[in-house]
Amino acid sequence: MLDPAKDPVIRAGFRFLSKTIGQQRLDDINSDPDGLGDMYYLLWSIERVAVAYGLPRIGDRDWYAWGARLVLAAQRGDGGWKGRWGTDIDTSFALLFLRRANLSSDLSAYLRGQAQELANVSLRAGGVMAGGNGKDSTAKGGPRSNRPANGPTARSPSRPPENPPANEAERLSAELVKAIGRRQEEVLDRLKEAKGVVNTEALATAIPQLSGAMKTRAREALAERLARMTAATLRDKLQDEAPEIRRAAALACAVKADKQFVPDLIPLLEDQQGSVVRAAHAALKDLTGQDLGPTGDANAAARTRAASAWKEWWKKQGGR
Numbered sequence: 001m002l003d004p005a006k007d008p009v010i011r012a013g014f015r016f017l018s019k020t021i022g023q024q025r026l027d028d029i030n031s032d033p034d035g036l037g038d039m040y041y042l043l044w045s046i047e048r049v050a051v052a053y054g055l056p057r058i059g060d061r062d063w064y065a066w067g068a069r070l071v072l073a074a075q076r077g078d079g080g081w082k083g084r085w086g087t088d089i090d091t092s093f094a095l096l097f098l099r100r101a102n103l104s105s106d107l108s109a110y111l112r113g114q115a116q117e118l119a120n121v122s123l124r125a126g127g128v129m130a131g132g133n134g135k136d137s138t139a140k141g142g143p144r145s146n147r148p149a150n151g152p153t154a155r156s157p158s159r160p161p162e163n164p165p166a167n168e169a170e171r172l173s174a175e176l177v178k179a180i181g182r183r184q185e186e187v188l189d190r191l192k193e194a195k196g197v198v199n200t201e202a203l204a205t206a207i208p209q210l211s212g213a214m215k216t217r218a219r220e221a222l223a224e225r226l227a228r229m230t231a232a233t234l235r236d237k238l239q240d241e242a243p244e245i246r247r248a249a250a251l252a253c254a255v256k257a258d259k260q261f262v263p264d265l266i267p268l269l270e271d272q273q274g275s276v277v278r279a280a281h282a283a284l285k286d287l288t289g290q291d292l293g294p295t296g297d298a299n300a301a302a303r304t305r306a307a308s309a310w311k312e313w314w315k316k317q318g319g320r
Contacts, residue, residue, distance in 0.1 A: 017046065018059025021066055038084040040093035043067045047097045067097055072168050075196040077229045172202035176218070177209045184214065192221035200225055204244040219248065226252035235264050243273040250276065254283035262287060262314055269294060269307040277303060284310060 020042075050056075050063050057063065071094045075081060083090040176187045191199045203222040210218055226237055226248050234256070237249035250268055253261035261283070268280035278296055285291050292313060293306035 014055075014058055017049070018061050021046070021058060021061040021063050039070065040081060040083045040090040040097070041085065043071065043097045044093040047100060051100055064100065068168070071097060072198045073194060073196045075198065077197065077200075077233045079197060169198045169201035169205060172199065173205035173209075176202065176206045188214070188218060188221055192225060200245065201242075204242045204248075207244045219244070222248040223251040223255065227255040231256075231258070231260065234261070238264050238268065243271075243276055246271065246273070246276045247279040250279040250283045254286040257287065259287050259320065262310075263319070266307055266310045266314070269310065270300070270303050281306075288313075 046058070046063055046067065050058060055063075071081070075094075076087075080087045080091040081094040085093075172187075172191060176184065176191060179187050191203050200222065203218055203225070207215060207218050207222065222244065226234060226245075229237070229252070234249055234252055237245050238253075240246050240249065246268065250265055253265055265280045265284050265287075268276055269284075271277050271280070274296075277294065277298075281294065290313060292309040294303045298306065
């Protein structure tokens with residue numbers, strides 16, 4: 001059996017592969033209308049090789065950190081990825097890479113030299129055969145066993161525990177919150193302009209931890225990000241579990257200046273978060289030129305009455 005740590009052919013292959021890792025940069029994504037092009041398949045291939053051999057690094061390169069940054073930055077507003085092979089296929093490749101999926105755990109064990117117990121055991125429907133001689137090792141008529149005649153119990157090699165990838169959105173959020181001065185402004189600008197849903201989530205996570213002018217700017221940045229999304233994606237954001245995203249989505253509807261969002265905004269008038277209610281109310285006023293409430297300090301009953309009034313008004317307009 002080849003020793004991956006010593007075999008010159010395998011070592012040369014990894015040296016070559018290490019030169020590929022790091023060549024694609026984040027700046028390249030913005031210049032490519034198809035995100036990473038055919039890189040999703042390459043990243044998945046690198047992931048399969050690295051996981052099968054149990055390598056956290058290839059050469060001196062952290063293959064996962066490099067690839068994860070690229071994949072997260074290229075994620076589209078609808079949650080998918082689109083490259084050379086189409087959204088469905090490239091999204092699957094991207095998710096497999098991020099999961100660090102080991103689809104060949106037996107091969108991984110073999111490459112690590114841990115497959116001795118399985119070397120002389122083969123399985124056949126209904127029983128276990130030892131030595132690969134084709135003879136059933138169980139007694140005729142007796143209960144079948146999973147223990148070969150002259151060997152240990154056959155079992156699949158255990159899969160080593162995987163360290164889950166760090167939450168990139170939380171990392172980016174912490175970077176914004178902890179930065180000061182000009183550096184904080186630079187981080188905010190990057191989160192506002194960079195592609196990928198992770199940047200949207202980072203802003204939404206950071207906003208409650210900010211204060212003053214920076215909190216206002218972060219909220220504006222989040223609304224600007226959402227205003228660039230398609231109508232379908234923006235509607236999804238109106239129902240997001242994060243209050244800051246719902247609030248920003250409501251304001252983004254006003255930025256788009258399209259009355260088609262009126263029926264989607266009305267339910268937010270009964271939202272549990274006052275900031276979301278106020279944003280939805282402001283958006284409705286801006287889109288329609290009407291003010292049917294609720295006021296900023298309205299209680300739940302008043303918000304419900306206002307929502308009903310808006311629904312009735314919209315119905316009278318014929319839904320347009």
